[in-house]
Amino acid sequence: MDEKLPLRPREKLLQFGAKALSDDELLAIFLRTGKPGVPVLLLAKQLLQHFGSLRALLKAELADFYTVGGIGPAKYAQLNAIAELSRRYHLSCSMERQALLSPQMTREFLQHQLAEEERETFMAIFLDNQNKIIRHSRMFTGTLTQVEVHPREIVREAMRLNAAAVIVAHNHPSGFAEPSKSDRLLTERIIKCCRLMDIRVLDHLVIGHGEVVSFAERGWI
Numbered sequence: 001m002d003e004k005l006p007l008r009p010r011e012k013l014l015q016f017g018a019k020a021l022s023d024d025e026l027l028a029i030f031l032r033t034g035k036p037g038v039p040v041l042l043l044a045k046q047l048l049q050h051f052g053s054l055r056a057l058l059k060a061e062l063a064d065f066y067t068v069g070g071i072g073p074a075k076y077a078q079l080n081a082i083a084e085l086s087r088r089y090h091l092s093c094s095m096e097r098q099a100l101l102s103p104q105m106t107r108e109f110l111q112h113q114l115a116e117e118e119r120e121t122f123m124a125i126f127l128d129n130q131n132k133i134i135r136h137s138r139m140f141t142g143t144l145t146q147v148e149v150h151p152r153e154i155v156r157e158a159m160r161l162n163a164a165a166v167i168v169a170h171n172h173p174s175g176f177a178e179p180s181k182s183d184r185l186l187t188e189r190i191i192k193c194c195r196l197m198d199i200r201v202l203d204h205l206v207i208g209h210g211e212v213v214s215f216a217e218r219g220w221i
């Protein structure tokens with residue numbers, strides 16, 4: 001009896017759905033072709049092993065790919081497009097839902113916005129009295145280790161949008177999400193400024209690599 005050959009990634013996806021595929025199988029579909037002497041599925045495995053994770057692979061610079069051999073600008077462009085398309089997809093999903101109905105939804109939205117930023121970026125989500133998103137805005141951008149935040153600007157924007165509440169967030173490019181003392185002092189200043197205009201601060205989230213710290217969950221708000 002002839003043994004059935006294993007399904008190629010594209011065939012497997014069509015038969016069982018994308019969730020049935022491993023990271024290397026999904027990556028192989030996007031890469032489409034391998035390189036001389038290396039089939040595309042093996043190339044996908046080699047790339048993941050070389051960079052250590054899917055996240056590291058999608059964040060890599062073009063120069064990093066030259067150390068692999070046989071990988072040039074075309075495949076680098078494909079991988080960058082995958083990462084950006086994924087980011088836009090999750091942003092679109094969040095905006096379509098329009099209401100941040102749970103802390104988990106808020107975490108996912110902000111992680112997709114800020115986790116990959118290489119500089120500290122401070123963001124605010126302005127909401128109406130039903131917690132529907134009015135607008136989200138990157139208010140301030142700083143350096144690798146700090147960002148200068150002006151609470152009055154947050155209040156001014158909230159008033160302009162007639163927002164009833166705000167969720168603020170910033171990232172730590174180091175990947176370590178634990179808030180600093182200055183983060184806590186800044187949050188207190190933002191709350192005081194917003195309270196004067198009857199604007200609620202629902203949370204301040206610090207975004208790291210794969211981890212998020214919520215001030216509300218810590219009982220600090």
